[in-house]
Amino acid sequence: MPKKMGTNSKAVEARERKEKERKATQDKKAKDAEDRLWHDDDKSLAKKQQRREEEERKRAEAAKRKAEAKALLDEEMSSISTQRKQPLAKINRQQILEEVEKKQRNLDAINEANKPAATRVVVQTNVMEENLNRSLADTDVASNIDQALVVLSVNESDEDKHPEKRMRAAYKTFEANNLPRIKADNPSLRMSQWKQLLMKEWNKSPDNPFNQAR
DSSP states (O other), X not given: OOOOOOOOHXXXXXXXXXXXXXXXXXXXXXXXXXXXXXXXXXXXXXXHHHHHHHHHHHHHHHHHHHHHHHHHHHHHHHHHHHSOOOOOOOEEHXXXXXXXXXXXXXXXXHHHHTTTOSOOOOXXXXXXXXXXXXXXXXXXXXXXXXXXXXXXXXXXXXXXXXXXXXXXXXXXXXXXXXXXXXXXXXXXXXXXXXXXXXXXXXXXXXXXXXXXXX
């Protein structure tokens, strides 16, 4: 009968040792994998936090620039609103009436020079008032010399025998001949200023019937 073999304790110990080593190796690999996973998550969270902080910083800078621009604009608008506007030169109602009287004196002088003509030229009161009211219907101030001349105008259907018609015709001719020159000499002025210069020359011009009558 064969001899029964006993258990080899050394072999058992070796197997147990190898099994422990294998298990320890597996545990270490699992732990390393878990550590790497947590490390990756930490890096991702750090990047997200960094991006969030960068966005908040940019928003704060944009809001600051916007507030500074608004403050600068408000300051500029306040400065503009406090500046006093340069008043415009205007001809008021009294000046228009004085111009009417001056023209009437011119017409009286023409009448005197044209004697013994029977007809005396007079600017009709009702016509003057009608034109004055129409000229000043929207405002109590005439803005230039042209509106003053409108106040002095009479109905176009009047006969040419009236001296004021001849004076107006002479002025229109004088204006056509001299206004282009005045514009060329003073290109930076406005139309009202050109007309004022023209009127000054007209008051002294020998083409003015009033000056001829003197």
